[in-house]
Amino acid sequence: MATQTVPLAESRILRAYWEKTPRSRELHIRAAALLPNGYLEPYPIYATRASGSHKWDADGNEYVDYFGGHGALILGHNHPVALGAIQKQVALRSHYGASHELEICWAELIHKMVPSAERVRFTNSGTEATHLALRLARAFSGKNKIVRFSGHFHGWHDHVSFPPGGAEGIPRGAVDEVLFADPNDVRRVEELLSTRRDIAAVILEPTVATFGTSPTGSEMLRALRGLTSRFGVLLIFDQVISVANPGAAACRRANWRHRCICILMSRASTWTRRARRPTNRRRNSSGMT
Numbered sequence: 001m002a003t004q005t006v007p008l009a010e011s012r013i014l015r016a017y018w019e020k021t022p023r024s025r026e027l028h029i030r031a032a033a034l035l036p037n038g039y040l041e042p043y044p045i046y047a048t049r050a051s052g053s054h055k056w057d058a059d060g061n062e063y064v065d066y067f068g069g070h071g072a073l074i075l076g077h078n079h080p081v082a083l084g085a086i087q088k089q090v091a092l093r094s095h096y097g098a099s100h101e102l103e104i105c106w107a108e109l110i111h112k113m114v115p116s117a118e119r120v121r122f123t124n125s126g127t128e129a130t131h132l133a134l135r136l137a138r139a140f141s142g143k144n145k146i147v148r149f150s151g152h153f154h155g156w157h158d159h160v161s162f163p164p165g166g167a168e169g170i171p172r173g174a175v176d177e178v179l180f181a182d183p184n185d186v187r188r189v190e191e192l193l194s195t196r197r198d199i200a201a202v203i204l205e206p207t208v209a210t211f212g213t214s215p216t217g218s219e220m221l222r223a224l225r226g227l228t229s230r231f232g233v234l235l236i237f238d239q240v241i242s243v244a245n246p247g248a249a250a251c252r253r254a255n256w257r258h259r260c261i262c263i264l265m266s267r268a269s270t271w272t273r274r275a276r277r278p279t280n281r282r283r284n285s286s287g288m289t
């Protein structure tokens with residue numbers, strides 16, 4: 001049967017959306033004057049409140065919230081236990097600008113769930129976590145190149161936010177430091193690692209990438225672990241949004257979501273021991289075994 005394409009402006013779905021969301025449309029027009037590209041087609045809903053698995057927009061429409069805070073809200077909105085804990089802490093201060101015991105408790109909890117995370121560094125965003133992880137990998141190995149998989153997302157800094165070939169605004173120097181492989185293409189990784197001596201790290205989303213459409217299988221992870229160990233290259237698991245941690249069954253059981261954590265895994269104990277004594281780095285640059 002032949003399909004007929006309806007121009008977007010004539011779509012019944014779109015018309016119903018316009019009729020139900022006039023206040024969101026007004027807000028969108030206001031936003032478009034000031035906020036560059038910060039909206040969806042034809043315009044997003046503007047939310048006013050959310051609770052549990054539902055949210056409401058500026059026109060009073062109620063929605064089941066499948067966004068779930070872009071995956072962050074595994075407990076839903078305003079879970080009473082989470083809310084109570086947040087309210088208790090907010091009442092204690094605005095911003096200490098100092099260390100406090102809870103950050104140690106949090107790090108200890110992470111270490112318990114992911115024993116290979118021997119040192120824990122908190123960052124404000126996933127972008128900063130991967131930025132820091134790549135910088136550490138380069139500093140430690142004394143090498144510059146990074147291997148990435150196309151379609152795997154690691155944030156917005158200059159070494160990760162472009163497809164093969166580069167993008168406007170990304171310096172050529174940054175593009176040249178990144179080598180690409182197709183997802184799950186272990187042969188390509190082997191070819192790169194076996195023929196080059198300038199690779200600091202391989203970074204990937206170890207569970208699933210590209211909006212859940214590109215899974216990384218456990219065979220691939222095992223192969224990468226083996227290859228990177230063999231060639232003395234760091235392996236970075238970017239689990240900023242993954243619920244499951246392939247390296248820690250405990251995390252799976254707890255359904256725990258790593259937020260803003262990059263797990264650097266390459267002979268982890270060797271890595272941390274040496275990272276504490278970063279001497280002879282250049283001398284070791286041919287491998288870290």
Ligand SMILES: Cc1ncc(COP(=O)(O)O)c(C=O)c1O
Binds near residue numbers: 126
């Ligand atoms: C796998 C992965 N890495 C890094 C990031 C970047 O995190 P952020 O948006 O906090 O900078 C994201 C964001 O969704 C992500 O999914």
